[in-house]
Amino acid sequence: MKTIKELISEGLTEVAASREILREENVRRVYKQFPELKDIDDQIIGIRGNRLIAVIDKDEKLIRRYDIAEEELQTKRDRIIARNGIDPDFDVVKSICDKCDDTGFTKGSDGTLKVCSCRKRELEQCYELSGMSDYSSYRMKNFRDDYLGNAGSRKKIRNELLKAMLGISDGDEKSSLWIYSAPPQSGKTFLSVCVCKTAINLGKSAFYVKCEELAGLGSDTLESLKRIDFLLVDDFADSVTLYNNVGSILNSILEVRAAANLPTVLVTPFPKSELVGKCDMRISGKLSSARLISPEGR
Numbered sequence: 001m002k003t004i005k006e007l008i009s010e011g012l013t014e015v016a017a018s019r020e021i022l023r024e025e026n027v028r029r030v031y032k033q034f035p036e037l038k039d040i041d042d043q044i045i046g047i048r049g050n051r052l053i054a055v056i057d058k059d060e061k062l063i064r065r066y067d068i069a070e071e072e073l074q075t076k077r078d079r080i081i082a083r084n085g086i087d088p089d090f091d092v093v094k095s096i097c098d099k100c101d102d103t104g105f106t107k108g109s110d111g112t113l114k115v116c117s118c119r120k121r122e123l124e125q126c127y128e129l130s131g132m133s134d135y136s137s138y139r140m141k142n143f144r145d146d147y148l149g150n151a152g153s154r155k156k157i158r159n160e161l162l163k164a165m166l167g168i169s170d171g172d173e174k175s176s177l178w179i180y181s182a183p184p185q186s187g188k189t190f191l192s193v194c195v196c197k198t199a200i201n202l203g204k205s206a207f208y209v210k211c212e213e214l215a216g217l218g219s220d221t222l223e224s225l226k227r228i229d230f231l232l233v234d235d236f237a238d239s240v241t242l243y244n245n246v247g248s249i250l251n252s253i254l255e256v257r258a259a260a261n262l263p264t265v266l267v268t269p270f271p272k273s274e275l276v277g278k279c280d281m282r283i284s285g286k287l288s289s290a291r292l293i294s295p296e297g298r
């Protein structure tokens with residue numbers, strides 16, 4: 001499983017090549033329009049070559065002569081540039097993206113890093129690699145407080161999920177495991193996917209997976225789920241853990257993540273007490289100390 005940071009750094013060579021191409025293109029355009037400038041630049045390059053030889057020969061007099069010659073050419077050059085309104089940095093390598101200087105990340109006013117908008121393609125790719133290829137239209141910006149009514153509660157749940165993802169805790173509770181329990185058809189998957197995408201937008205590694213699909217993941221992916229910054233397991237139910245070894249797979253993931261204090265959210269339509277009572281012993285123990293996110297009155 002590749003993270004957004006890996007995807008961005010893989011793209012850096014490509015970006016550097018594009019920068020160089022843009023620079024060459026810019027220089028070519030300016031030289032074509034102002035051949036006298038190219039002529040001076042060629043002369044400067046020639047003088048620098050000769051000066052280097054003079055330096056090797058330790059010929060101080062000659063070095064001085066070349067320095068004066070270059071100075072004169074530079075003055076001429078500056079004049080041509082100023083007279084014609086040419087960008088003085090036309091031959092300098094420039095960032096393609098002004099917002100992030102091609103690093104792929106921008107810093108918000110509060111100091112948090114965010115993937116720059118110029119890396120949309122990498123973000124989409126990362127969402128897909130992080131279990132969310134079926135949810136391309138799920139975006140936090142489409143989040144509505146009043147979905148199915150109960151605006152206050154829904155917003156509160158969203159904020160609690162975001163806090164869980166960021167590892168922020170209000171009280172003294174130490175558990176890094178959360179249960180997000182809400183009735184069926186209450187928009188749980190939408191919120192879950194959006195929170196995972198937000199994690200990725202903030203440069204974190206995250207994964208969205210439906211509980212029953214854990215059994216179908218490759219061993220490399222399962223290993224990486226133990227170490228990523230944020231994991232969300234949707235459609236969690238005691239019955240699911242009984243089939244295809246899902247219980248044992250999930251248990252070993254939860255164990256490693258708990259030891260490293262990495263936030264994990266189990267999303268379920270069932271009340272916490274019911275899950276604690278019915279689940280596989282090992283998982284049940286972890287659930288009982290888990291923190292709960294749920295709508296009021298549940």
Ligand SMILES: [Zn+2]
Nearest residue numbers: 097100116118
């Ligand atoms: Zn950018």
